[in-house]
Amino acid sequence: MFTGIIESVGVVKALQPTGGDIRLTIDAPTLDFSDVALGDSIASNGICLTVVAVNHQSYSVDVSRETIARTALNELKSGSMVNLEKAMLPTTRFGGHIVAGHVDGVGVVKQRQQDARSIYFEIEIPSDLARFTATKGSITVDGISLTTNLVKGNIVCLNIIPHTAQVTNIDKHWQVGSLVNIEVDIVARYLERLLNKDALVSAPQSKISESFLAENGFLK
Known part of the structure; x- marks a missing residue:
């Protein structure tokens, strides 16, 4: 993690x-x-x-x-x-978001331009990953925890502050056409799975019900 x-x-x-x-x-x-x-x-x-x-x-x-x-x-x-x-330790300051290190797909840098002291990027991500992104949500790009400014279809918009650009590979590597590793928010990924009834149709049904709990003394 x-x-x-x-x-x-x-x-x-x-x-x-x-x-x-x-x-x-x-x-x-x-x-x-x-x-x-x-x-x-x-x-x-x-x-x-x-x-x-x-x-x-x-x-x-x-x-x-x-x-x-x-x-x-x-x-x-x-x-x-x-x-x-x-890998993080239990004592690590949690400054970013939960990142598994399991890359979901590859994105392409489509736009890069200076925006005051920060750098503005637009990154095209695979269409099937777009549903896991949200404006002001979290996304991992080349291992960097970033906040999305805006999501337009399957285009993720980002502003990178000078510090982040300098202490990562962004400043030199992220050019228009560059390929980058994308990991979506793990929470969004699991929520999509839970809300997808078709994916859960074969899941075994629990035998624990309210009547079962009452019959066995768990409810009063």
Whole structure:
């Protein structure tokens, strides 16, 4: 579980094909690795990936074909900047929103322009994800917890303040045409599932009713 508050920006050191998968190695000299162990999770551009090798300034992860197909990972190359966040602790300040690190789809930057000191973006997301977005709601883009200014169909409008642009890969990477990883609000995703009666039709019905509770002394 993550918060979408980026801790560091790493640089892709290597992408090594390994039997159809990829082993990705990222240099991150400013990330604190003192509490990172093999098997821990680090969100890399919003993708929750398991650490398979680590030293004091870099780590490696194995990326499956499923992850490659569903994310913008193919856009990465040696030297690419990557947003990084270690899995949250119970004591972590919850500054963003609930982020699972499970990418729902890939978006495309359609517009970028200066808006006073911030940068205004319009990002086109897959049409089937649009129903999970809302004006002034939360969305995760390349692992960054962001607030949507406005939603127009499947276009998400964002304003990025200077601090966020500077401490992430936004300033250099997000150009018109760039592909970005999208994760919708997990709460919206579950609400849609609960409200979809067709999806729940095969769910087993509970045998616990008000009469059952009364008969067994739970109600007085």
